[in-house]
Amino acid sequence: MSSIQHPVLIIGGSGVVGAQAAAMIRRLHPSLPVTIAGRDLSKAQAVAEKLGVAALAADLSKPDLGLPETARFSAVIVFVKDDWSNAQRFAQRHGIPHLSVSSGAFEIGIEAARFIHAPQAAPIVLASQWLAGAALFPALDYAKAFRSIDKIHVGVLLDQEDMGGQAALADYERITQAGSAALTLKDGRFAWIAGEEAKARYRSVDGVELPASAYGPLDVLSLATATDARNIRFDLAFDISASRRAGEPFSTESVIAIEGVLHSGARATRTYEVVHPQGQAPLTALGVALATERALGLAGGEALKAGLYFPDSIIDPAYYIARMKEFGAVFTEGNANG
Amino acid sequence: MADPVFGPVLILGGYGSVGSRTARALRQLHPELPLVIAGRDAAKAETLATELSHATTAPLDLNRDDLGLPAELKPSVVLMAVRDLSLRTQRWAAAQGAAYVALSDGVFEVGPAIAGFIRQPKAAPVVLLGHSMGSVPALAALHAASDFERVDAIEVGLVFDPADPLGLASQKDMDRIGAIGPAPLVKSAGLWRWISAPQTQRSYTGIDGRMHHGATVGLVDVFSLSASEAGSVRVDFAEGQTASTRRGEGPSHEVIIEIAGLRKDGREGRFRWELVDPNGYAALSAKGIAVVIEGLFGLAGKPRPAGGLHLPETLVDTRHLMRRLAEFGIIMREV
Numbered sequence: 222m223s224s225i226q227h228p229v230l231i232i233g234g235s236g237v238v239g240a241q242a243a244a245m246i247r248r249l250h251p252s253l254p255v256t257i258a259g260r261d262l263s264k265a266q267a268v269a270e271k272l273g274v275a276a277l278a279a280d281l282s283k284p285d286l287g288l289p290e291t292a293r294f295s296a297v298i299v300f301v302k303d304d305w306s307n308a309q310r311f312a313q314r315h316g317i318p319h320l321s322v323s324s325g326a327f328e329i330g331i332e333a334a335r336f337i338h339a340p341q342a343a344p345i346v347l348a349s350q351w352l353a354g355a356a357l358f359p360a361l362d363y364a365k366a367f368r369s370i371d372k373i374h375v376g377v378l379l380d381q382e383d384m385g386g387q388a389a390l391a392d393y394e395r396i397t398q399a400g401s402a403a404l405t406l407k408d409g410r411f412a413w414i415a416g417e418e419a420k421a422r423y424r425s426v427d428g429v430e431l432p433a434s435a436y437g438p439l440d441v442l443s444l445a446t447a448t449d450a451r452n453i454r455f456d457l458a459f460d461i462s463a464s465r466r467a468g469e470p471f472s473t474e475s476v477i478a479i480e481g482v483l484h485s486g487a488r489a490t491r492t493y494e495v496v497h498p499q500g501q502a503p504l505t506a507l508g509v510a511l512a513t514e515r516a517l518g519l520a521g522g523e524a525l526k527a528g529l530y531f532p533d534s535i536i537d538p539a540y541y542i543a544r545m546k547e548f549g550a551v552f553t554e555g556n557a558n559g
Numbered sequence: 560m561a562d563p564v565f566g567p568v569l570i571l572g573g574y575g576s577v578g579s580r581t582a583r584a585l586r587q588l589h590p591e592l593p594l595v596i597a598g599r600d601a602a603k604a605e606t607l608a609t610e611l612s613h614a615t616t617a618p619l620d621l622n623r624d625d626l627g628l629p630a631e632l633k634p635s636v637v638l639m640a641v642r643d644l645s646l647r648t649q650r651w652a653a654a655q656g657a658a659y660v661a662l663s664d665g666v667f668e669v670g671p672a673i674a675g676f677i678r679q680p681k682a683a684p685v686v687l688l689g690h691s692m693g694s695v696p697a698l699a700a701l702h703a704a705s706d707f708e709r710v711d712a713i714e715v716g717l718v719f720d721p722a723d724p725l726g727l728a729s730q731k732d733m734d735r736i737g738a739i740g741p742a743p744l745v746k747s748a749g750l751w752r753w754i755s756a757p758q759t760q761r762s763y764t765g766i767d768g769r770m771h772h773g774a775t776v777g778l779v780d781v782f783s784l785s786a787s788e789a790g791s792v793r794v795d796f797a798e799g800q801t802a803s804t805r806r807g808e809g810p811s812h813e814v815i816i817e818i819a820g821l822r823k824d825g826r827e828g829r830f831r832w833e834l835v836d837p838n839g840y841a842a843l844s845a846k847g848i849a850v851v852i853e854g855l856f857g858l859a860g861k862p863r864p865a866g867g868l869h870l871p872e873t874l875v876d877t878r879h880l881m882r883r884l885a886e887f888g889i890i891m892r893e894v
Contacts, residue, residue, distance in 0.1 A: 306751065327741055347677075
């Protein structure tokens with residue numbers, strides 16, 4: 222039971238992923254109040270009504286977010302890119318956790334600088350890893366079997382019908398264009414790669430090879446600092462998922478390969494597949510809900526103190542993965558398709 | 560500052576252009592502060608250490624987890640005057656409990672240093688100091704902005720004299736940031752934006768009234784300038800003959816700060832400050848870096864930090880910087 226009185230404010234909560242995140246938070250913590258906020262109040266109200274929660278109009282271009290002066294919240298989650306940093310400032314002013322999911326690795330300094338200028342104000346959770354951690358946490362869990370790691374390769378497939386809403390598309394376009402290079406770790410050194418070097422092939426879970434490209438969410442930063450891997454690369458294929466090739470609805474896929482020395486001393490390469498048959502939105506929604514409950518002290522420890530966090534610095538991978546399975550993710554070890 | 564609780568300042572790449580000047584600036588400010596000059600070339604390190612006094616040398620091997628440094632070094636500050644694209648030096652500094660000062664990271668490159676801090680938030684201070692000129696222009700602008708009731712815009716323009724060429728490390732940083740970085744970052748009307756030409760272009764007048772054509776660069780100065788409430792901030796570089804060269808005195812480095820807003824005395828408009836280092840850009844960088852290091856010891860008007868992620872303005876009271884610059888003979892003038 223949550224004893225938190227003030228609602229979690231979900232900005233962009235009427236979008237595809239935001240609405241699912243609101244539903245997921247309600248499902249995990251039925252007594253935790255949620256407020257859906259969006260530019261379009263009627264849209265926010267429509268989503269909120271279905272969930273039985275409150276709705277407000279929010280405007281990120283305003284320092285008070287256009288919210289009523291008396292409104293109080295327990296946390297702020299932002300599903301759209303807050304180019305003004307106003308949501309983060311709002312959270313800091315109110316001393317409540319701020320969670321964001323939209324930044325590329327090259328953009329992380331903007332939120333970090335805001336934290337640096339008010340380090341004691343609020344917990345700032347940088348949850349802009351792929352689908353808020355849906356590929357990262359499995360990779361971290363699998364990495365535990367290794368004594369030393371030569372290489373972590375994460376390939377993800379986002380179905381062309383599964384971009385989510387406008388916010389996700391805006392992130393994708395901004396990160397692939399403004400961030401002209403993607404962050405990788407090569408032989409222990411960070412390298413930003415672009416052009417030919419960024420091109421890749423992604424082997425889908427049905428064995429079909431698809432064109433892919435290096436992509437720059439925060440996963441490489443998390444993996445590089447959480448493991449001793451000497452090589453890390455994250456590739457994205459924006460294409461047709463295996464399920465859709467089989468005539469079913471789209472799904473979302475991650476293929477994680479780790480090369481290194483196991484605790485037994487044997488060298489090994491292990492490959493894992495994670496598929497969610499409903500696509501990216503349920504996983505992103507779950508990841509955000511797990512970071513939110515952790516920030517508020519509703520799972521796995523006390524409420525977060527003011528600080529700067531990655532989801533993987535506050536959530537145990539085993540718990541995260543158990544929740545992913547509970548909410549429909551399918552995990553397979555090895556290349557079952559040969 | 561011969562206090563035994565202050566371990567030495569370890570300068571990796573200490574005999575390079577900015578590294579050696581920083582060592583000399585620190586020596587000038589603190590005659591007994593122990594310094595360690597580390598680098599691959601022992602002879603160069605030794606020559607500088609002898610000149611500095613109270614300084615020793617150490618080998619440096621960035622390919623080793625212990626950096627090839629002796630275990631008993633126990634530095635209080637690790638200053639990165641070389642580029643390390645791995646996390647090794649930051650991890651080593653954290654393990655030693657030493658502050659880590661990253662000098663080379665462009666505005667899009669700060670992720671690894673930030674991630675390293677997130678992983679070990681209590682280990683020791685981590686300082687993002689990839690600013691132009693060791694953060695002197697950014698801190699000077701914040702100092703000028705402190706006289707405002709309301710700050711609308713801060714524009715910093717730097718003039719590099721062609722006779723004051725970038726050192727090897729600085730040139731490599733600028734080349735890398737220009738080649739692989741995204742478009743540079745500015746804050747414009749309240750919005751963070753990655754801009755490209757023609758918005759990157761800006762012309763401004765140097766101290767002798769001559770126009771210079773500059774462009775935005777992807778440095779972290781904008782993060783520091785955003786400590787103010789200014790809705791618009793940017794920093795531009797221009798190459799051009801400085802006023803001192805035209806007077807026949809040799810090249811200098813010019814910093815032009817323009818701030819729009821409402822002054823505390825009620826005047827409203829656009830105001831301008833100028834700051835010149837007669838010894839060029841690297842000399843100015845060294846002074847700024849030295850003052851930020853003072854901040855890590857709690858000697859720059861703010862408390863000594865035990866840990867935390869920092870930008871120079873969290874370590875240095877801008878009035879302290881102004882006093883230090885004045886001691887070096889550099890005065891910021893409102894014009």
